[in-house]
Amino acid sequence: MKILKILHVALLLCCWSQYLLAQDSLLLDVIYKNHKIFKLENKQFSGEGWDFIKEKVITRRNILIGEDHFSNEIPLFVKSLSDVTSFDNFYIEVDPYSTRIIEKSLTEYTEEQRQAFNNKYGELFSFYSFQPEYDLLHHLSNLGTKILGSDQVVMFADQLIFQDMITTTTNAKAKIIYTKIMEQSKLYLEKFHKVTKNPMTMYFMTPNFGEDLAQLEQLDLSETENQIIADMKKSITIYKEQNHSLRIKLILNQLMKDYPIWKDSKNLFKYGANHMTRGESFLTVYDVGNMVANITKSNYQESFHMMIVGESGMTGSIFKSFPPNPVDTESGFYLSYLKPFFNITEGEEWYMFDLEPIRKMIERDKLKIDNINLIRAIKGYDILVIIPELTPAKLLGQQ
16 A cells, blocks of 8 residues: 555656656746847847837826846837837935936036036936936936936935935025935944945934934924925835835835826836836735736726846945946846746847737636746736846946
8 A cells, every 4th residue: 555655656756757858948938938029239229029019008098117226228128118208207226315416417407517416416316317317318308308216225325315305405404414414424424435335324324314304393494394204214224124125115106196198198107116016016915017907907907017137147236345246137126026928038149028918818717827926927917028147337537
C-alpha cells in the first residue's frame, strides 16, 4: 500500500510539473503573439508598436504612464506622445506646491530669470531636477499644457517651497521663520552631500523643523500656508513611519481637489510604475491608476495604462553626490516579475506588448499564472513597453 501511495504521489507531481511547464509555454506563446516592435532613430519613433500606441493615445482621454524613473529615454518617449496628440493637463509625481512654483518659473520667467532660479533651486525639483524631465515640462508648458502635481512633500523641497511663501505671506513673524528654515535646510543639505549621505538627516526630518512648524501653526496665516504646513506634517509622518497607505491617501486627496480641472479634459499622468495599475498595485493598495480608471469608466470611457521599463543599462540618482544605478531585472522591484516578457526581447528594438489578450485568457481561466505580481501587471496595464537599454539622466547643470 505504501508503495502504491508513493507511486500515486509521484504521478501527481509529475502531472502537475507537466501542467506547469505547459502553462509556462502557453504564456510565452501568447506573449510572443501579442508583441510589436518599434525603433528610435534621431529622437523619432517608428514601427508597428509605435503605431499601436499612437492610435490608443489619440482616442483615449486619460493616458497613464507607469515608469522606471531617472532615464533619458522615457522623457523622450513621453515628449513624443505630446507630438502625437495635445494634452490639457500633465499630472506629475511631485507635491502640488513645488509643481506650482516650477510651472510659474516656466511660464512667467524670462530665460535669464529661469536659469538663475534653476541654478539656485534646481536640485530641489524632485524627479524634475533631471535635465530630460525638466525639458519635458518645458516642452509641455510651451504647448499650453497645465502642469499639476500630487504627492507628499519630499524632504529636500522645504527650501524651495518656503522661498516662495516668503513672497506671499503677510505675516512678519512667519517670514522670519521661513527664512530660518531655508537657511537651515541649505546647511543640512550641504552636510548630507559631504558627510552623512543619509536622507533622514535632512533638516526636514529634525525635531527643530517640527518645532518651526508648531510655531507657524500658532500664527495668523493664509489658508494656503496652513494647508502647506499640514501637508508637510503628513509628509514627515509618512517618512518616519514608512506609511505608504497615508501617502496614497494624500496623493488621491490632492487629485480630487483638482478634479474640476481635469474631469472633462485630455490628461496625461506620469508616475512610478507602482502607481498606475488600474487594479491593485504591487504594494497591495489601490492607487492613482485605479482611481482614474474608475472615474473614467463612470463617464462611459476607458483609460489607457502603459508600463514602460528598461531591460538593461543604468538609471540616474536623484542626489548629485550618488552614482548611477544599474538596471536589475533579476531582483529589482517589479522588474523581476516581468521575466517572461524579457525572455522574448532581443536586439536594439523597443518592444510593445499588448496585454489585453493575455488578460482575457486569465479572466476566462485559459491561462494560469502563479506569480501574483505578474498578474497585477497584466491586469493593471494595457501595454508593456520594454526599452533595450536605459542611459542615466543627469541633473540640471551636470556635465
